[in-house]
Amino acid sequence: MPADRPSAHGPRRETVQEHHLRAELSRIAARQAGIVTRRQAEACGLTVGAIRARLASGRWQRAFPGIYATFNGPVPRDALRWAATLCGGPLALLSHESAAEVWHLRDETTGCLHIRVPLTCQVASRPGLVVHRSARAEQARHPSRLPPLTRVEETVIDLTQTARSIDQAVGWLSGSCERGLTTPSRLLATLGGRGKARWRAELVDGLRDVARGCHSVLERRYLRDVEVPHGLPTAARQTRSVVNGRSRYDDVRYEQWKLVVELDGRMAHPCQTRCDDRWRDNVTLTGGLAVLRYGWGDVIDRPCLVAAQVATMLRHGGWRGSPVACSPACRVEAE
The missing domain is CATH 3.40.960.10 (VSR Endonuclease)
Structure with a gap:
């Protein structure tokens, strides 16, 4: 931002417009757990040089390429979740294990962040970020939660598809219902909306058993x-x-x-x-x-x-x- 450039006569006083832009960037960062994108920073008047200066001084830190934490020190998990979705673009959603953390489907966190993006999205997986492509990205989106993430039923079915065994897959079904997050009928409807699903028959049987009262x-x-x-x-x-x-x-x-x-x-x-x-x-x-x-x-x-x-x-x-x-x-x- 121009206010970051010193002059021969000392620091220049920022204009009203620059003040408003700086305040807007602060509001964006506050909504996103302290995370901003390069595009958001530039839209608020920061130059490439100003961004680099903040990174070099340690005031900011890079979460992913073009994604910055506007603070120093450890990056909290909620900030990392925002960084992951922003890295994936405007249509990206937290998914799989990362969405499971938010929905409290699991009690521990995993190292990597998982996002779901549309098939046409060009973002690639990278260290710390696993990208899942899906034709159902938009249908899976929860209508109001932020950062954007998959609905709880979509999250559960996603997890059944990456499970190591059918028992683990059914464990996600029973666990989500036992925790009161969803119901067998909702999970069955979501499973029915998938064109392809591994272990479909076994998962349907598992949901019937959960409906009969099996909680594990x-x-x-x-x-x-x-x-x-x-x-x-x-x-x-x-x-x-x-x-x-x-x-x-x-x-x-x-x-x-x-x-x-x-x-x-x-x-x-x-x-x-x-x-x-x-x-x-x-x-x-x-x-x-x-x-x-x-x-x-x-x-x-x-x-x-x-x-x-x-x-x-x-x-x-x-x-x-x-x-x-x-x-x-x-x-x-x-x-």
Whole structure:
């Protein structure tokens, strides 16, 4: 800006117009978490030399080429999100893991920023920025959130398409619904709007299971691999009860036969967690219900043996049915 050029007679006083332009740049930066583009800076009167001077002095720093943080020190995550979308151009949206952070679909942040752009956009991925091209960029845009990002349903379906496994993909579906961010019907409609989708049939099945009350991948695997194929009675899921003034939810409850099945999908079990689990089990037992607790290895590697144990406890509770073999090799009836 002209005011940055010293004269032989000392600093020149800026004009009213220059003052207004400087104020406008400050307002733009404030709206964008301190981030501005080169085009925005030049539109507000800064010359290329003035921008370079700010960068050289450390007053500004470069987030991406042509994208600047108008402050020094660490760049916060919200500022980086703005920098990513501005780098992608006016039609760019935060997407995938970066949109998941904003929607609180995940509790941790990832290193790279992810944006979605139209197919015709020329911006390329670069260190720290992953660019996804899509014909649905505009339809996916949330109508009011800033910085621009994909709607929560679009974000979830995006994440299912980059998941490493179908279980991880279904985990995004169940997790988003468990957190109250969306519903199975909305996700199903969004999935239906995709021309191509990996694991479409499996995702549709997963959404049906979520609608039936499965709030985790392990609960879905129990339903799909243990309960249904072995002819066990249909359980209630995520049943709420109040114990000592505190709400608790049982993963799988066979109320009529006084049995609760707890499914623990955590990979690690710190001491406090084990203590809490024992306390929950003891409270359940004192309430007159038996408790069986299973983890990933049980449900995925030994579903027939799990079904046999559950059937045995159901019979103790008065169930008059019998489990059925899920395959010629299944030994559920022999256990």
